[in-house]
Amino acid sequence: MKKVNVIMPKLGMTMKKGEIVEWKKKAGEHVxxxxxxxxxxxxxxxxxxxxxxxxxxxxxxxxxGAEVPVGEVIAIIEAEE
Known part of the structure; x- marks a missing residue:
């Protein structure tokens, strides 16, 4: 299985960090x-x-509630081959 990083996206030209408002999925769930x-x-x-x-x-x-710099990994998905 390969691991895929989910990163904080850059939503605007001047954005340096973003806040996580909600997780729609929990660790262990399939996506x-x-x-x-x-x-x-x-x-x-x-x-x-x-x-x-x-x-x-x-x-x-x-x-x-965490403020995360743009480009930083926020989650990891174990991708299906």
Whole structure:
């Protein structure tokens, strides 16, 4: 199984960090590519993060309310081969 990193996206040109507002999935749950797994926000925008691959969400690295730098890994998916 390959591991796929889910990263904090850059929602705007000046965005340096984002806040995790909600996790739609829990660690251990199966996810489908394109399924919403989390909601994040910047100072101006709120956005949904979708699973990049089918697989299992094996680890959530940041809790709700955490402010995370753009590009940092927030979760790990164990992708199906």
């Amino acid at each position: 489908k590519k394109g399924e919403v797994i989390a909601v994040v926000q910047s100072e101006k925008l709120t956005s949904e993060i979708e699973a990049p691959e089918d697989g299992r969400l094996v680890e959530i690295l940041h809790d709700v």
